[in-house]
Amino acid sequence: MRRHSVTLICCLTLLLLSATSAVSAAAQQRQPHVVIILADDMGYGDVTALNADSRIPTPHLDQLARQSLTFTDAHAAGSYCVPSRYGLLTGRYMWRTRLGSGGNLANLAGTLIEPGRKTIANLMQDAGYQTGLVGKWHQGIDWKLHDERERAQIRIDPNYQNFKNIDFASPALKGPRDFGFAYSFGTAGSAEMNPAAFIENNRVTVIPTMTSAQAKAQHGEWYGRDDNIVAAGYTMDRLVPTLSNKACEFVETAVRTKPDQPFFLYYAMTTPHNPIVPHKEFMGKSKAGTYGDFVVELDYHVGKLLRKLDELGIADNTLVIFTSDNGPVNRTKGYPQRWVRGDTMIYGHDSNGPCAGWKGGLEEGGHRVPFLVRWPAFIKPGETCSTTIVFNDVLPTLAEMLDVPLDSSTAEDGVSFYQALQGESRPVSFHKALVHNHHNGTFAVRQGPFKLTIRGPKTVEDVLDDSIPVAYTLYNLDQDIEETTDIAKLHPQQVQQMHALLKQYVKTGRSSGSESP
Template identity: 80%
Template sequence: MRRLFITLVCSFMLLLLSASPAVSAADQSARPNVIVILADDMGYGDVTALNRQSRIPTPNLDKLARQGLVFTDAHAAGSYCVPSRYGLLTGRYMWRTRLGSGGNLANFAGTLIEPGRRTIANLMQDAGYQTGLVGKWHQGIDWKLHDESEREQIRVDPNYQNFKNIDFASPVLKGINDYGFAYSFATAGSAEMNPSTFIVNNRAAVIPTLTTAEAKEKYSEWYGRDDNIIAEGYTMDRLVPTLSNKACEFVETAVRVKPDQPFFLYYAMTTPHNPIVPNEEFVGKSQAGTYGDFVVELDFHVGRLLQNLKDLGIADNTLVFFTSDNGPVDRTRGYPQRWVRGDTQIYGHDSTGDCSGWKGGLEEGGHRVPFIVRWPAKIKPGEACATTIVFNDVLPTLAEMLNVKIDNKTAEDGVSFYPALTGASRPVSFHKAIIHNHHNGHFAVRQGPFKLIMKGPKTVEEVLDPRVPVKYQLYDLDKDIAESTDVADKHPEKVKQMHAILKQYVKAGRSQSE
């Protein structure tokens, strides 16, 4: 283990030193460090600064909101993990990929992002940034197999159990570092997903060998799945602190090794996604049960990273985004016992605030997320912005900030909201419309205050097929954020026009003009 640790540290240092082309000192000083912090399954209503009724203390996120700009109408690119992260990384809707609308990745599925597609990390690396990812990937990894005949099965089978066929000792055939990240310390997916090991620069840090039963016997508890393959030393109580340590280490190393070269960090936290297992020092710190305590732990580690920026003297010229990959899970239905340490009751706390719906759905609670941006050098603190944005917009926003042009095969569904950051322009939206999709495949279109939910078509082919029946629901979110009153019958022309937008976006292969 000691030899592996030394090897990994050396590899990290070499990657940072060689990651990017030379950039002039003048260019460097004009370009901020950039950190994207992504929570996992955290609701808009969990942050006290965004929801006065929250029963969860979030002092660090509240401070971030006071120091930055809060987007009150920000949306994940999907209402669950995979489409949300795909949109953030590529600026494109995931329903355009091989998975389609409602698709998800199996535990050992191959990479989702298409060969040659430019990601946000590619953009930043090409602009001279040191790039790193710490945390949850969940965009697929191509593991080396001993028997290649099972390659297609492994791409689609969520319960693939032939672990002996996976060569965990070898570097992956394709993984995180192939998408613009010079450094990565990651989990393949959510905390409970296989394999339960850290993946460092495209290879397993420790080869997973333990079964769930063996992990329970060794550690007295295991809050993962019943069919996990687990590495020695990989425990749920160590997961969150370890990722926090690595995020801080990346920043510190980047600053000390290349002080004249800015860095980009994508810190994809695994909290508060199940397993809901707050560490002991956070138990009882909220008034919203175990889930609330887990959010308190998340807030602590966000604060730790922000304090790190201050201690290093780089906070003023570091652009920090904080958001969540989608809305919260409906905890009123409970969780499987194996995923929870303690009581799951929410004690009157509403993670979605005034919105209805949950993760996976088309209601606002499934995809309207907290979205806070701080950049003391450029952004006026303590303001709120009602401009509608979506994760697809982050890549083109950074491109505009850096004065980097992107081609028409990049971020086809994203548009820059950089003018909203600086206060130069804050319209209702920079989009003609944005698209939401349900985990079952159904679509919705958002335009201005209106949201049209279409139940019927579940694939892009069905969207374009006039024979597929469609049932409409239309809501005026300015008047009805809870989506309690369907006004489709009162606005038939609006329904027709918004449905036509979805068809147009599907046919064109993009939602932004070339």
């Protein structure tokens, strides 16, 4: 009898081990949760792990870097907010849109993403993910108007002030929910942009009625536009923690209500974009003035979200990407003191690390950004990767991860870097070339170590017009990261080849595909 009992116990033990092994294998094969954290106007050199000379403590980002694969040659899809976010969301360069090269969205302009265009949120939603956006949208919202005759004007007028014509009491006609985000909470644009209000699922949470002057009288010093329309309760000191709480809330709700369904969160932070207004508890926490303190606050809230993943027991199977939408602003000129309290330059801190240039420009400091990728169940931590990537690549990378084929009208300028995450292949680039864009419309082309700036053409039509005079500057970034020595005359064939690639990319409507290596 005892022998039979032992045999039965052994059989049950084997069955349990087999079942546990099967569950473990299933858990490993399960689609990961995905979180993209996007800082706003944060420089490569602001992260201590990427810049040993940084005067800003970033302990949570430093820990994330130790746990991540760090891309050292990653680029925003543009050197300022709108093109950067458009490229991340669609896998396509913004200069192909109605805004053209160097364009920007008016404060209350309609949506930029074209009807029917697949976004990263659409991709994730189609793959069975719960999708959420928390933070800065800045891809335009179509508000309901009382007088539709002003629709054309509101799309192009950056100083549209007829707020009485906007029906803020009704849901927007089109917003984040129409581009794949089942849940959204945040702001239409940057912290100071109109309307200064929280928007949840295409609808303001409080109807904005106050002027900037009234908001200043009610809340004290108002770090925003002088022509704002402001909702009660929308203040700079409340903005950042509110978004942080909402990001954590989305994650926790997704896991607890639908534990068997993965989630995708796009957390587009509003820090450290102007106005520079850190919460009082972070004042004096850096050695780089008020801007540095604002980055410390950003770091704290990144850590808060990462802790939430740990608390929920999902960190190992969550793919986290941290990056910034572009480089930092040149705070040494052009900004009123009420917007910028503390100049980083006088504190000996260099937000761009080894690079030159600023937000909006073509130099590396304008678009080379921190890019950390953590996925403990899959990615080896603590490594660096010098493969050149661009925001346009994120959508096709997630598509490859999920084994979802993309049609020819999706992510026309993106190439998957999934093999780099796996460690299978880390070439110089998965692209033949990248295209950078100045806020004034000027183009640059990056191929291998070379970066060619093409001065003269400032629209896509100009690029194809050979009658327009052209001037070139060429840099070898491997030898000259600060872009001090023009070598265009030494490499005429390289110059012509790269200029021809730009023309090809404009003419064919894509930069990925058969011409990629």
